[in-house]
Amino acid sequence: MAVCDDLQNASITKTFEKNAPGCNTIPEVEASCALIISENDLQNTIAIYPNPVLDVVIINSTSSIDFLKIPLYTINDQKLVEFSTKQLDVSRLSSGVYFVQITTNLGTITKKIVKE
Known part of the structure; x- marks a missing residue:
């Protein structure tokens, strides 16, 4: 994220050359920086409750995030089901x-749940 930090520093001369398409101008790079969210930020933005759970797990977010897919795995990495809603x-x-695994427009994180 150093490039994103450097964009905020007025004392640094900024030149972009030979970058990937969409990252060749300051506005393009600034737009990309605005979309960056760290995995820790995403972990803290998404909550799962109740946990432990009996019947239904609810996934909640403190910001506007698009949930793309939500598969559920065993501890042996076997995919059991993929949910299409935030109520699982x-x-x-x-029990176990x-x-x-929550895939969003901002990245993918994995949360552990305990089924009673």
């Missing part, structure tokens, strides 16, 4: 530990 019905699952 896990009532038919056995599972992982929800």
